[in-house]
Amino acid sequence: MQTSEEDVRRLLTAIGDDPFRPGLIETPARVVKANAEIFAHTGETTFTDYKLFEVATDTDMVVVADIPFYSMCEHHLLPFFGTVTVAYQPKQQVIGLSKIPRLVDWAARRPSVQEGLTTLIADELSRIVSAEGVAVHISARHMCMEMRGINRPGTTTTTQVTRGIFKTDAMLRQEFQQQVH
Ligand SMILES: Nc1nc2c(ncn2[C@@H]2O[C@H](COP(=O)(O)OP(=O)(O)OP(=O)(O)O)[C@@H](O)[C@H]2O)c(=O)[nH]1
Numbered sequence: 001m002q003t004s005e006e007d008v009r010r011l012l013t014a015i016g017d018d019p020f021r022p023g024l025i026e027t028p029a030r031v032v033k034a035n036a037e038i039f040a041h042t043g044e045t046t047f048t049d050y051k052l053f054e055v056a057t058d059t060d061m062v063v064v065a066d067i068p069f070y071s072m073c074e075h076h077l078l079p080f081f082g083t084v085t086v087a088y089q090p091k092q093q094v095i096g097l098s099k100i101p102r103l104v105d106w107a108a109r110r111p112s113v114q115e116g117l118t119t120l121i122a123d124e125l126s127r128i129v130s131a132e133g134v135a136v137h138i139s140a141r142h143m144c145m146e147m148r149g150i151n152r153p154g155t156t157t158t159t160q161v162t163r164g165i166f167k168t169d170a171m172l173r174q175e176f177q178q179q180v181h
């Protein structure tokens with residue numbers, strides 16, 4: 001399913017503009033293309049683009065910090081964006097490091113709320129890697145709170161999901177939180 005150029009022309013008309021004026025004539029095609037990228041993984045429930053490796057390790061925590069993401073708030077279809085920090089304590093398997101930002105992109109490229117995005121990343125990482133525990137922290141700015149409505153530029157929202165040992169071990173959770181900038 002894709003946005004059509006006609007959908008965009010209808011929206012432009014509805015906001016009181018003329019979709020056929022010179023400045024807007026190519027806009028519907030651009031918006032269709034942009035939406036295909038921004039909403040690329042809408043409706044997908046399973047992340048498949050990963051590789052696992054069997055490794056003998058007693059690593060306490062693998063952390064990939066400050067992964068930038070862009071998503072769209074499902075209430076207003078306005079951007080929310082920021083950084084994600086993902087951690088897990090491996091058992092015998094580790095995931096290819098680059099696959100963690102890929103997982104974040106996959107989860108973000110759909111309409112969502114920040115809490116749901118945090119949970120989706122934790123759910124998929126837990127499913128993919130057999131880990132002792134998983135932790136995901138997101139810090140984000142919501143354009144729906146900054147450029148309209150309550151109009152509070154610069155506010156940040158943080159969300160965190162912990163699973164397994166990150167939930168039961170307060171010290172480990174604290175170490176994770178120290179990795180979050
Ligand atoms: N929990 C949560 N709320 C969000 C998120 N993104 C947007 N919202 C909130 O969704 C709510 C929608 O509230 P409504 O009262 O239905 O919509 P609204 O009249 O546009 O609300 P205002 O934004 O307060 O003007 C607002 O409070 C938003 O701040 C998110 O990621 N998580």
Ligand SMILES: [Zn+2]
Nearest residue numbers: 073075076144
């Ligand atoms: Zn919103």
